[in-house]
Amino acid sequence: MTPKTLFDKIWDSHVIRSIEGGPEVLYIDQHYIHEVTSPQAFDGLRARGIPVFRPNKTLATADHNIPTIDQHLPIRDELSRNQVNRLAENCREYNIEYFGLNHPKNGIVHVIGPELGYTLPGMTIVCGDSHTSTHGAFGTIAFGIGTSEVEMVLATQCIIQTRPKTMRIKVNGRRGKGVTAKDMILYIISQISSGGATGYFVEFAGPAVTALSMDERMTVCNMSIEMGARGGLIAPDHTTYEYLNKIPAVESRPDFKSMLLRWRILKSDEGAVFDRELEFDASKIKPMITFGTNPGMGMGIDETIPEGDNTSSFSKSLEYMGIRPGMKLLGHPVDYVFVGSCTNGRIDDLRSFVKMVKGRKKAPGITALIVPGSKRVEQQAINEGIAEALKLAGFELRQPGCSSCLAMNDDKIPAGKYAISTSNRNFEGRQGPGARTILASPLTAAAAAVTGRITDPRELLND
């Protein structure tokens, strides 16, 4: 048999029909929805007078448009409140499982799907959200879709897609001290640019990738979209199975053992051909920060802002950020620190932040937003003493949600202010109109939070 890539194995087993001239009808195993990109899809079903085809294959949560304090109170903003209420009504009407505000399983869609055991290896997964690529960490084909496609999945459990090309990115060697999964993916994006993987589905492989924990793998796959990739995935291995084994809903399934056997084929065969292959050396990666207004504009924390390519896009970007080529950002004052999002809002991320701030104090003038990715992460942070340690250092753990990553709620960064953020996008106005975002790891964010400036986390690490 011809050797196949992991991507092709999963894709091929989900194709229901190939349409003449290109696209294929793809069956979707798991569909996630949230309040922002679903209401118009439900309206579409109503206009056609059709039901949801497989309600038990869709899971709903409210995350984008919710406050991260006082979640027991009604949402103040009328439009936001209405949007969240609409999701609850739609789920009731169409019999879809919904984890709304205050539900003990509520959280960011890409945090709860994996932690509750809905995301499993070998699945096809979609959601009206570009960071659906996160679920690829479990060896799934997971990608973001638009609202018209959400309607397709609700109506038929299928979508029509053109098969993307395949790319393998191998990361060899070992990461240095203070270098996290976030730095690894920011480094890769800085090397290939924010459009460098457009049209491709990426498999991440190599020793530096297999060494990552599941939380770290999710950070890497989450940002595949930031290099333009349709999605990113990592072959499941013992790390994946150990993680799943700890989820009661998965471990207690009568078919868990037979699933484990089936998942063994979920790897790219020896000799499988990719449309493109890239290799990087983990030991060359430093703690990373971005300096511009797309995630491809990143550099090592101690490096100098490059001269750029002379385009108006590049100079517009630097002007927006209030910086110039030739400058260093190391030592640059910071106003806000945001830790959270589907990129870095998991327990590993909070642990990493706390490790750095423990025994130190929040720097004067810093406003910090520390936002857990889900109710479960919040509860775990309380149980592990993370919430308490944060308090001692002058920080406060908020309630879960997407928060300042896209600032649909009140968690906005004011115009002109510099925010070091563990989220995924440094686009103009992403964290609020005029806000200046510097993307970094939770460790680098912590170093800035206690010094008030962009600081190399390696200088503050003791062990």
Added chain:
Amino acid sequence: MKRDKFDILESTCVPLPLENVDTDQIIPARFLSSTSRAGFGENLFRDWRFDKSGNRNNDFVLNNPSFKGEVLVAGKNFGCGSSREHAVWAISDYGFRAVVSSFFADIFRNNALNNGLLPVVVPENYLNYLLDKIGREPETRVKIDLEKQSFSVLPDGEPVRFEINPYKKECLLKGLDDVDYLLNIKEMITAYEFRNTLKR
């Protein structure tokens, strides 16, 4: 459900010579709280069109009366970032029917095709020529012929061929959508589910 058909479009163009225009610029997140598809055009490129106090930014191309038309011509990697279909709704609602660039982000391209907004991919050097020409001669008219998959500058510019998959082309020409297609093969979908249950 029937949608507007797309066949031939002749129009002047609006040039946006910026690269990596993301969907947060096309429609900022704070305008995504609506639960309908209508009215997003009002906030298209909101933070480039208006300043903090809501005054029009006269340097931005949409506020320049010399440039109008149903074709937006933009730099490479247009529509990157968030999957929000609101970006396509905003562009269509504003009055555009086609966007020309040297490449589009994948999700944006799918969303555009699902809403009858035609993404036209042209070679990078041709895009640069086009942006330059429109910038100098705002009255430049172009012709997009979907059936022939050709893009040209009127009256006598050399036509450039653009690619589109035949299925999507058919959908646009006839005003059909994917949900109709999928509903028609529901038996195949159920059969697939049945086969899969047996395998497990």
